Amino acid sequence: MISNEAFGKRIRYLVVILVAIFLLFGVRLIDVQAVQANGYAKRAVNEMVNRSTWLAPRGTITDVNGIVLARSIAAKNIIVDQTMISDPATTASVTSVALGIPVVDLQKLLTGTRRYQVIENGVAPIVWDNLQSALTTYNNKVEGTKAGLSKRIVGFFSENAYTRSYPTGTLAASLVGLTNAANQGAAGVESSMNTALTGTNGEYDYVNGDGAIIPGSQQFITAAKPGTDLRLTIERDIQWVAQDAITAAVKSAKALSGTVIVMDPKTGAILAQASAPSFDPSNRAKITLAQMRNPAVQDVYEPGSTGKVITVAAALEEGTTTPTNVYTIPNTFKSGGRVFHDDKNHKTEHLTTAGVLAVSSNIGAIQIGSAIPSNTFFSYLQKFGIGQSTGSNLPGESAGILHPVSDWSASSAPTIAFGQGYSVTAMQATDVFATIANNGVRVTPNVIAGTTSADGTYMPSKPSTQIQVVSADTAQKIRQMLEGVVSNEGTAPAAEIPGYKVAGKTGTAMRVDARCGCYRGYTASFIGMAPAEAPKYVVSVVIQNPQGMHFGGEIAAPVFKKVMSFVLQTKQVQPIPSTLPAYPLTADALLKSKSVVKP
Numbered sequence: 001m002i003s004n005e006a007f008g009k010r011i012r013y014l015v016v017i018l019v020a021i022f023l024l025f026g027v028r029l030i031d032v033q034a035v036q037a038n039g040y041a042k043r044a045v046n047e048m049v050n051r052s053t054w055l056a057p058r059g060t061i062t063d064v065n066g067i068v069l070a071r072s073i074a075a076k077n078i079i080v081d082q083t084m085i086s087d088p089a090t091t092a093s094v095t096s097v098a099l100g101i102p103v104v105d106l107q108k109l110l111t112g113t114r115r116y117q118v119i120e121n122g123v124a125p126i127v128w129d130n131l132q133s134a135l136t137t138y139n140n141k142v143e144g145t146k147a148g149l150s151k152r153i154v155g156f157f158s159e160n161a162y163t164r165s166y167p168t169g170t171l172a173a174s175l176v177g178l179t180n181a182a183n184q185g186a187a188g189v190e191s192s193m194n195t196a197l198t199g200t201n202g203e204y205d206y207v208n209g210d211g212a213i214i215p216g217s218q219q220f221i222t223a224a225k226p227g228t229d230l231r232l233t234i235e236r237d238i239q240w241v242a243q244d245a246i247t248a249a250v251k252s253a254k255a256l257s258g259t260v261i262v263m264d265p266k267t268g269a270i271l272a273q274a275s276a277p278s279f280d281p282s283n284r285a286k287i288t289l290a291q292m293r294n295p296a297v298q299d300v301y302e303p304g305s306t307g308k309v310i311t312v313a314a315a316l317e318e319g320t321t322t323p324t325n326v327y328t329i330p331n332t333f334k335s336g337g338r339v340f341h342d343d344k345n346h347k348t349e350h351l352t353t354a355g356v357l358a359v360s361s362n363i364g365a366i367q368i369g370s371a372i373p374s375n376t377f378f379s380y381l382q383k384f385g386i387g388q389s390t391g392s393n394l395p396g397e398s399a400g401i402l403h404p405v406s407d408w409s410a411s412s413a414p415t416i417a418f419g420q421g422y423s424v425t426a427m428q429a430t431d432v433f434a435t436i437a438n439n440g441v442r443v444t445p446n447v448i449a450g451t452t453s454a455d456g457t458y459m460p461s462k463p464s465t466q467i468q469v470v471s472a473d474t475a476q477k478i479r480q481m482l483e484g485v486v487s488n489e490g491t492a493p494a495a496e497i498p499g500y501k502v503a504g505k506t507g508t509a510m511r512v513d514a515r516c517g518c519y520r521g522y523t524a525s526f527i528g529m530a531p532a533e534a535p536k537y538v539v540s541v542v543i544q545n546p547q548g549m550h551f552g553g554e555i556a557a558p559v560f561k562k563v564m565s566f567v568l569q570t571k572q573v574q575p576i577p578s579t580l581p582a583y584p585l586t587a588d589a590l591l592k593s594k595s596v597v598k599p
Contacts (some may be wrong), residue, residue, distance in 0.1 A: 324583060368417065
């Protein structure tokens with residue numbers, strides 16, 4: 001038998017052990033609840049909370065009146081964690097219709113060990129909704145089976161994103177451009193102004209609830225900053241008329257392409273820049289690299305007779321000719337070891353300088369240019385902007401081709417005098433005539449009217465640079481002579497606009513074919529201004545490789561008339577009464593006017 005004293009000792013020993021056990025549990029409880037609680041909480045949060053990028057919307061592009069040409073609209077990026085996809089084949093079959101991706105292609109995207117695999121970028125939110133609906137239907141169905149939770153499909157995530165929308169479709173597509181799959185500028189002002197248009201992305205944390213963001217769980221770390229909005233100088237209605245006119249002309253002539261530019265010669269603002277064929281920037285999958293080019297600034301061509309304006313302007317400025325100097329124009333003319341001719345055979349003619357421009361005589365232009373030293377002639381070409389970028393800030397702009405005088409052959413000067421032997425872009429050619437329209441002052445073409453920052457501050461573009469190329473008197477005489485082109489005696493009566501005096505010049509140049517390195521086909525053009533005595537606007541029309549009829553006065557001048565007529569009416573430009581007499585075009589007409597000037 002255990003004595004009372006021994007029993008008491010045992011009881012006291014058990015009590016000590018129990019107290020020690022309770023103390024141990026108490027200390028552990030305090031450690032878990034107080035000391036390590038914050039750590040456990042952080043670990044739980046880290047397992048449930050994800051950090052993601054909050055994409056910034058790209059800036060809007062509008063015309064000068066605020067009509068939207070390009071904008072960002074809400075979209076979704078759909079992502080999958082491949083490690084959470086236990087059955088890629090079944091998952092692809094369940095989600096294929098909602099995502100609009102073939103099962104075979106989708107299964108490849110779902111298979112692997114990537115924690116972040118993009119399924120689709122920039123899809124409409126309805127696509128994510130349809131995916132969620134398909135997953136919910138499937139998961140509810142399998143949860144009632146034995147396999148239950150193991151067959152549920154999880155692992156899909158979405159990110160807020162933006163996609164680019166072009167409400168006006170093909171209108172001004174070559175100018176506005178488009179974005180690539182990453183929503184970065186790929187062509188047009190979308191590309192050249194990409195830095196300004198692109199906003200600054202933000203970051204946010206969210207709680208992941210089985211592949212979806214738990215509503216209300218987002219915590220913004222840094223806010224997204226929208227991109228800068230662009231206001232272009234173009235006007236939608238003028239752009240539409242220009243686009244319609246050049247599209248119809250290119251189709252009718254079965255031409256390779258065509259371009260129309262409308263420019264304010266005093267400010268350099270481009271009111272329209274239309275090209276055909278065009279493309280729909282919203283349908284990126286069907287756009288080729290060739291279609292993404294902007295022919296107004298990227299395609300070069302020999303200007304032909306529109307280049308004669310530079311030759312005559314240089315001669316007037318140098319004092320080697322006057323509007324009424326008379327030149328004898330034979331059917332053929334030898335210069336620099338080559339025999340030249342006009343576009344049609346003719347008897348010997350006696351034309352004034354004005355007449356040379358009016359009937360577009362190559363031989364007359366050669367004779368006028370021959371009085372100007374080559375280095376002097378070259379300097380005028382440069383001052384008019386030939387061989388250098390116009391500074392329009394459009395991507396891929398070509399400087400054209402102008403070889404230095406040291407590379408000229410004996411026949412270069414006579415060839416260049418009538419507009420061949422060097423190359424320009426449509427924008428450069430337009431700028432030449434804008435210089436004549438602006439009293440001899442060349443301004444930089446500009447397509448950006450201004451920008452609006454994320455805080456709503458509007459900043460107009462800096463004024464275009466100005467360079468005096470020829471005197472106001474020379475420019476006025478050129479305009480007066482160019483009125484003869486748009487007359488029954490000239491090459492472009494089809495450009496005449498009732499009630500207005502129009503000054504302009506046709507061009508029909510042989511076209512260089514890069515495939516053979518030879519001349520094949522033609523470039524037809526007409527560039528004009530109105531009202532002639534004090535021009536408000538310049539319109540250029542260039543049509544590449546027309547089939548059949550190829551003269552600028554026949555196929556380009558009617559496009560000019562349609563576009564310029566609309567511009568004058570829209571801008572409510574009143575006709576200016578003519579105060580200057582027309583220059584005589586021939587020696588006979590000169591004698592009749594009793595203004596005899598010896599050749």
